Amino acid sequence: MEKIEAADSLKRVFSLPTLVIYGVGDILGAGIYAVVGKIAGLSGALVWASFLVAMSVAALTALSYAELGSRLPFSGGVAIFVQRAFRTEWLSVIVGWLMFCTCVVSMAVISKAFAGYLFKFAPIFPEWLVILALFSGLAFINFRGMQESSSLNIFCTTLEVSGLLIVILVSVLFLSGGGSAGNAAATATATSGDIGWIAIFQGAALAFYAFIGFEDIVNVAEEVKNPERNVPRAVLLSLGIAGVIYVLVSWLAAQVLDPAALSASGAPLLDVVLRAQPNFPGVIFTFIALFAVLNTALLNFITASRLLFGMSRDGLLPAWLSKLHAIRATPYRTIVVILPIAIFLALSVPLQFLAGTTATLILTMFCLVNLSLLIIKRREGNADGFQVPAIIPVLALLSNLVLIAFASRESHILATALAGVGFILVFVRNAFMKRSAT
Template sequence: MIYGVGNMLGAGIYGLVGKAAGELGNMVWLGFFASMIAAGLTGLSYASLGSRYPRAAGAAYITHRAFGITAISYVVGLAVTMSGLTSLAAASQVFANYAHAIFTGVPIKWVVVVFILTLTVINYVGMRESAWVNAICTAIEAGGLLLVIAVGARYWGSVDYFDASSIKNPGGDFSVSLMLSGAVLTFYAFIGFEDLLNISEEVRNPRRNFPLALLAALGIAATIYMAVCITAVSVVPHAQLAAASGPLVEVVRIAAPWVPPMLFTVVAMFAVTNTALLNHIMGSRLVYGMARQGLLPALLGRLHPRRNTPHVAILLLLIIVLGLALVGDIKALASATSLLLLGSFTLVNLALVVLKRRPGEPRGGFEVPLAVPLGGAGVAVAFIVNRVIDGVRSGELAPVYIAGGIVAAIAVLYLLLRPQAAAVAEVEHPKQVGETE
């Protein structure tokens, strides 16, 4: 459960409250609520799948088992992996915005570059993940959010929470399309729960404990998010919140002027750094492992002779993430991350429908009715379609281009490499550094 909460808390909520307020105004809470519904439905499907197949392979294994089409599984698996890189690029933008409050004279783009280079050096030198470190980081991240709620709770009820007027929607007219557009952005804050499926086989009694842990993690994160966004628009006018480089710092500055702004800025930067570093480490190890299995060019499977770290994979990540971070802004990168995962979630939900109806498939300790995966797939498709339509109308097509370009590149890579089906089924859980073949 701590792993799941820690995966979700971080750059998403710290960086997107202001951007979402620019879309939905005081109704920013509704975007998070809609995202919670979408994440909850898919979370229930993941919980059911985790209890049926406690195997560390994730979406690629599930879609391969359901459809048996290697190309689909390859695209899904690598899309999930690439979403970690777009998420890392978005996190670097969030970090730079908060850091700008301290280093006011330094251009944000330079902060982004230095931040990504620093993460690359840390990853290159070598750093092992620890359950204790993850627990401490989660506590600090959650502590910062709980501080926001605590100092701003007395402002609750001071504004109209059904006022949808915003920078994007000055007339204040509410529509389902507006809600879905905001929800695609805020969905980024819930990303991370799906990673629990990749460690489900490490859980004791996974048929019972995995669903409980996943749903509890979603519930805790959703409760914190809703409270934070209601607090934020209660304390800071939505237009001011949308314009703030560090939205939650602005909330604390107004609600609790006795709290040193520098202190909360550092907490926010720490939370974002933790998210970004975990994405960087996991991404490089996944690329290394996939290269070792023939899923990516063999050059990426090399280890540094002294550091024993996948230095070529780390260098590739540096190039990709720098490119993404310097081309896209927070909104575009966060939305692109959401689109990549929403597409994967659609196929995972449909895979559960197929597997539930197929005779001979094992039953799990946590079964859901067909309406759950069908609803999860339907909501995910609605989010994607609405974001594309909204992008065409508003001209904000950067997220669609980023996500579409990544999927197209993965498809081309598949045609060039023609990987084996057995290796594709393991695309999200390749052999890690130090494991034997």
């Protein structure tokens, strides 16, 4: 009987179009469907300005990611960048840990949102059963391989975009038809006069959560055809497409619904659609929102598993995690590790201020990414592939620090606590390695 050898490399299945779809699906996802109302509560009718500021900050860091993704097209993403620049294992482990936290905690929260949407139309299923079924299905798809995951992502992304196009279409028709739109617009105009730059930047600090996802593209670089060329292009195209949609949807939403009503809504875009077109079947839009949420959970799962795989292969985590399945060529052991953690968080932990905390963690890591690019460019000089001038990572670093300063106090506290857990893990890891060496 012929022995099946373990696979030693990931399959390259992404072309530029499918990688852009992957990135757009990761960015759009659950963010805009959930946080636009909360941002309206901070910046009122100027919610679109908060999204524009957040997109500008994200674009600067995206340019840094584009060069780093071209220079270092390996799984592991930010942890690999920091390791290459600082050559300090403990810092790379900390960064990898924080990135892992954002993915897994986001998976847990998204699963709760999925269960909540489903419960509106199928209240017979308890939350715990829906969460278990959702994660089991996502784990199976992730295990099967990137080809299957990419196919589901394309389907979900198509639904996500169609849902946002529905919001745009019914809102434009509603506003162009007059009627009660004038009241909403008048209220919005009056509200915007009371909104200052502080409120806009506070909204931008939260809106940044909706842009999270473009950085995940570099985590699948080893599964991309011609990554030195396609990864930078996909990062910039994905962010640009998602950003234009966000700004337009947020502006229209604040015109159709009073910002106060938008802020109080648990399903803001659904309420916008029903206000603009009361006869629109709400179940259809809810179905779309379910798949938008599902897509984000899937992509977070993929990112977390590839992150652990890349860090393990580079010696930052136990080598046991770097084994690929002999037939599927997927990092199945990392999937097994992530699954119970995500389920535990979803079933037992209240995740308040998650969006703000996640954005704060991501912005902190982006600071390190931009510092890494500056160090690598100075040490190694220019390289073949995509290049940006040194002023870009400098501006990106400064803008990241500004948004961190405008994040809520609770977000700062939770982000610090998660970082503290990471330092404890690094201490335990180093102590174990010293004991093993002796």
